[in-house]
Amino acid sequence: MKALSRQIKRFHDQEDGLVMTEFLIMIPLLIWTFLALFVYWDAFRTINQAQKATYSISDLVSRQSDLNTTFINGTQTVAEYLMGGDSSVKIRITSVKFVALSNEMRVIFSRSPGNRMAQLTTADMNTPAMRARIPLMANQDSVVIVETEIGHKPAFAVGIPNHYFDNFVVTRPRYNLQVCLNGVACPSIM
Helix, strand or coil, X not given: CHHHHHHHHHHHHCCCCHHHHHHHHHHHXXXXXXXXXXXXXXXXXXXXXXXXXXXXXXXXXHCCCEECHHHHHHHXXXXXXXXXXXXXXXXXXXXXXXXXXXXXXEEEEEECHHHCCCCCCHHHHCCHHHHHHCCCCCXXXXXXXXXXXXXXXXXXXXXXXXXXXXXXXXXXXCCCCCCEECCCCCCCCC
């Protein structure tokens, strides 16, 4: 009996291999944590780049008076460049005018390079969801709306699924009362 209790006490006091056991228990958690930090950092980097690209394109468009399809298609190239060559970028540029008499937003034009996104109509602009996204405007005031969708596929499956990050930026024209598209009738300025 004494021999057995002595062996149990010796086994209890022995600490050889304890560090290795703890390491083997913790290494999967450490690897998962490192991968998760990498994936989340990459997702936030993509969100930040997408927002900056959208604001840059919105500012570029708001400084124009008349656009043409070549200019609009060029915004796709600019967005892809700003996103580091990501070709999953989708853009839609819409110019809208508010008419107080009918209390509606009227689409001057809506275009997407390569028709990657559907064009918005006046009916689309006057839905409650869309009206809630646009700030209050004075009669005959106009704005340019730039929307982007950027696809993001995480490198590892640690909690973020494949996703599109959407951006919606509303900007008043900088130097003109409205931004028009060549070949599309532009409403008169009152």
